[in-house]
Amino acid sequence: MARRRSVTIGNKKRIIIGFLVFCFVLLCLCIRTGYVQVVKGVSYGKKAAAQQTKDEVVASNRGTIQDRNGESLAISTVKYSVWVRPTSIQTSSKASENQKKLHATAHKLAGIIKGMSEEDIYKKINVKTSLVKVAKYQDVNVADKVRSAGLDGVTLTQETKRYYPLGNFASQLLGSVTDDNHGLAGIEQYYDDTLRGIYGRSIKNTDASGNSLTYGNREYHKARNGYNVVLTMDEVIQSYAEDQIKKTKKSTGASRVSCLIMDPKTGEVLAMASTGGYDPNHSREPRTSDKASYEAMSEKQKLAYLNKMWRNPLVNDTYEPGSTFKLLTTGMALEEKVVNDTETFSCNGGLNVNGTFIKCWINPGSHGTETLKQAVGNSCNPVFMRLAQRVGKDKFYEYLDLFGVTSRTGIDYPGEALAQTQPKSKVGKVELSTMGFGQGIAVTPIQLLSTISSFGNDGMMMKPHLVKKITDQKGKTVRTIKPKAIRQTVSRESCDKILEYMEYVVAKGGGKKAQIKGVRVGGKTGTAQKKSATSSKYTGRIASFCGIAPVNDPQLTILYIVDEPEGDVYGSDVAAPAAQKVMKKTLRYMQTREND
Numbered sequence: 001m002a003r004r005r006s007v008t009i010g011n012k013k014r015i016i017i018g019f020l021v022f023c024f025v026l027l028c029l030c031i032r033t034g035y036v037q038v039v040k041g042v043s044y045g046k047k048a049a050a051q052q053t054k055d056e057v058v059a060s061n062r063g064t065i066q067d068r069n070g071e072s073l074a075i076s077t078v079k080y081s082v083w084v085r086p087t088s089i090q091t092s093s094k095a096s097e098n099q100k101k102l103h104a105t106a107h108k109l110a111g112i113i114k115g116m117s118e119e120d121i122y123k124k125i126n127v128k129t130s131l132v133k134v135a136k137y138q139d140v141n142v143a144d145k146v147r148s149a150g151l152d153g154v155t156l157t158q159e160t161k162r163y164y165p166l167g168n169f170a171s172q173l174l175g176s177v178t179d180d181n182h183g184l185a186g187i188e189q190y191y192d193d194t195l196r197g198i199y200g201r202s203i204k205n206t207d208a209s210g211n212s213l214t215y216g217n218r219e220y221h222k223a224r225n226g227y228n229v230v231l232t233m234d235e236v237i238q239s240y241a242e243d244q245i246k247k248t249k250k251s252t253g254a255s256r257v258s259c260l261i262m263d264p265k266t267g268e269v270l271a272m273a274s275t276g277g278y279d280p281n282h283s284r285e286p287r288t289s290d291k292a293s294y295e296a297m298s299e300k301q302k303l304a305y306l307n308k309m310w311r312n313p314l315v316n317d318t319y320e321p322g323s324t325f326k327l328l329t330t331g332m333a334l335e336e337k338v339v340n341d342t343e344t345f346s347c348n349g350g351l352n353v354n355g356t357f358i359k360c361w362i363n364p365g366s367h368g369t370e371t372l373k374q375a376v377g378n379s380c381n382p383v384f385m386r387l388a389q390r391v392g393k394d395k396f397y398e399y400l401d402l403f404g405v406t407s408r409t410g411i412d413y414p415g416e417a418l419a420q421t422q423p424k425s426k427v428g429k430v431e432l433s434t435m436g437f438g439q440g441i442a443v444t445p446i447q448l449l450s451t452i453s454s455f456g457n458d459g460m461m462m463k464p465h466l467v468k469k470i471t472d473q474k475g476k477t478v479r480t481i482k483p484k485a486i487r488q489t490v491s492r493e494s495c496d497k498i499l500e501y502m503e504y505v506v507a508k509g510g511g512k513k514a515q516i517k518g519v520r521v522g523g524k525t526g527t528a529q530k531k532s533a534t535s536s537k538y539t540g541r542i543a544s545f546c547g548i549a550p551v552n553d554p555q556l557t558i559l560y561i562v563d564e565p566e567g568d569v570y571g572s573d574v575a576a577p578a579a580q581k582v583m584k585k586t587l588r589y590m591q592t593r594e595n596d
Helices: 009-039 041-052 095-110 118-125 140-149 186-190 192-196 235-252 288-295 299-310 322-335 372-378 381-391 393-402 429-436 445-455 492-508 576-595
Strands: 053-058 072-084 132-138 154-163 183-185 200-205 218-221 228-231 256-262 269-274 344-347 350-353 356-359 368-371 460-462 467-471 477-480 485-488 522-531 538-549 556-563
Touching: 072 095, 072 140, 095 118, 118 132, 132 154, 140 154, 183 186, 183 192, 186 192, 192 228, 235 256, 235 269, 235 576, 256 445, 256 576, 288 299, 322 372, 322 381, 322 393, 322 429, 322 445, 322 492, 322 522, 322 538, 344 372, 344 381, 350 381, 350 429, 356 381, 356 429, 368 372, 372 381, 372 492, 381 393, 381 429, 393 429, 445 460, 445 492, 445 538, 445 556, 492 522, 492 538, 522 576, 538 576, 556 576
Parallel strands: none
Antiparallel strands: 053 200, 072 132, 072 154, 200 218, 228 467, 256 269, 256 556, 344 368, 350 356, 460 485, 467 477, 522 538, 538 556
């Protein structure tokens, strides 16, 4: 018979101590539980809800950009992003097994997604985050292959990507967007709020792997798609301009050639083209010819290169207009009545102004005796120096204000430059005289053509604009941009004289190469010296031509600029004949459109 073990005093103490420790721990747990549930209950509840709630942005469909006839120039296409949930793949308790599964997933995706190696994909998905975007903007065929593969933890989301079907066509006008569909340049940037629309939201409860809970709450706020923007630009007229500037650049070796066409009666821009440009589908890639030099650039230099590539010189840059500016000086003189048709001038090859002999462009030689009309046709510098002096500095600057030279036009385009004029207080007779023939003053092409267009609209300057109307996704007009009159520049009588002189320039003066059979064309050539970008010295030439057609019923105005041509450097030789080709095609096209 076994002996009963006696309970000693020591054992009793240990039991009591153990019991007390147990009670103390239990009390602490109760206090902690109460603290978590009562004191911190609200705070932890919010954190739990946040962890279980997935709040996603629902992208809106960006509106299209169309030309005035409804041709799409920028659209949004459906693309797909490939996502991976690493936690849904790494389900094994063994790390080696999980790595094997990740490698298998990476291997299969690499065989589907072009341009991504297995190693690249593996690095992306070998993380502890719950969701990883592996690839974006994939075509539908890639999405179909991903679905067919049936890979665990791999999902797809639908999104939109901006697409420019014509590539490098009107690129500096249209601009481009960022990766998240925000306007980066051009019309895309200026009308970003209109085109982008309003994003929606999708809110739902999920588990740790991101899967929706059947018992959870779900909210869906539908996105509002963006509106469409309809341009004043005509795709056909734009193509005429772009084709011709490329030919001119090739034949003249110019650094850049630009063409701007407007409707003088409405201020609508019908074409805005400049050589260079870029493919807005790949707006952050350099031009093919510049790739090697681009790769060798620093990040700061690359950014400067891209900004220059995106710039629109017809709005964002200034230049010295040269003799095309003489039309403005003519307008001032006629309006101030400091000259008339019967007066004659004498050109002996230049003019002495305060001891400085300023040559005429024809020097050596001279234009002899000439009327104002002949002076415009001959583009005689001394005559326009005299006219500027007669108008006087104060009035000259008043007309610069009236012609809009000292202010921006307000065109609906980002980054419009401001003309560069000399401070009035520092302008003497020499400076005033040279400004009279378009030297020593720099304007934007859109400024100059807006003013010249007013001469074809009985003196009424219209605000230049690039957008004609805004429509919804169904094509219904929600806003119309009506032509806006800015101010009267000169009287109708002065305009009639200016048009008469411009027609004479093309008929018998320096603009003969702009003649179009059966059409009354008016114009003015220009050849200006160009200052160096690094100094105040003149190192090159800018040849240009501005025109109005038909003179008896102006339908278009054109400004054609050839920057730094080689060989023949005069506007009459390189700009006028090129502008003639664009005008001829455009007028024929416009007549055809009217007859349809």
